[in-house]
Amino acid sequence: MKTYFVYILQCADNLNYTGVTNNLSRRLMEHKKGLNKSCFTYKRRPLELIFHQEFNDIEQAIYFEKKIKKWSAKKKHALAKGEYDMLQILSECRNATHSNYKQED
Numbered sequence: 505m506k507t508y509f510v511y512i513l514q515c516a517d518n519l520n521y522t523g524v525t526n527n528l529s530r531r532l533m534e535h536k537k538g539l540n541k542s543c544f545t546y547k548r549r550p551l552e553l554i555f556h557q558e559f560n561d562i563e564q565a566i567y568f569e570k571k572i573k574k575w576s577a578k579k580k581h582a583l584a585k586g587e588y589d590m591l592q593i594l595s596e597c598r599n600a601t602h603s604n605y606k607q608e609d
Contacts, residue, residue: 508565510572512555512580515548520580524569528556555584 509528513521513535521544525531532553535545545551559565572580582590 505560506562508559508562509556510559510565510569511553511557512572512584513545514552514554515545516550517548518577519548520554520577521545521548521551522569522573522580524562524565526562555580 506526508524508526509531510522510524511528511531513523513532515521521535523531532551534540535543535551536549538546538549540546557568559568572583575583576594579591579594582588582594
């Protein structure tokens with residue numbers, strides 16, 4: 505059975521890179537050596553792997569990767585640190601127009 509990984513890298517400039525691969529050690533080596541000059545991480549080395557999760561289904565891995573790519577950096581770091589209670593807090597809308605914040609007439 506094939507294994508897939510969704511991973512998050514912390515870049516030297518404190519930005520994050522989220523990716524999916526079927527060979528985590530090979531892909532990390534490619535990022536760290538800068539083998540692809542057009543890659544987001546190329547000019548942001550050194551890199552640190554801060555999170556990875558294993559999947560048996562490529563469709564599930566891609567779904568999860570796309571989902572967390574949209575997350576804020578704070579939310580990605582909470583996931584990486586295993587602070588699962590913070591994920592809910594960081595997911596709550598804090599926009600003044602959100603229904604939770606509308607003043608009653």
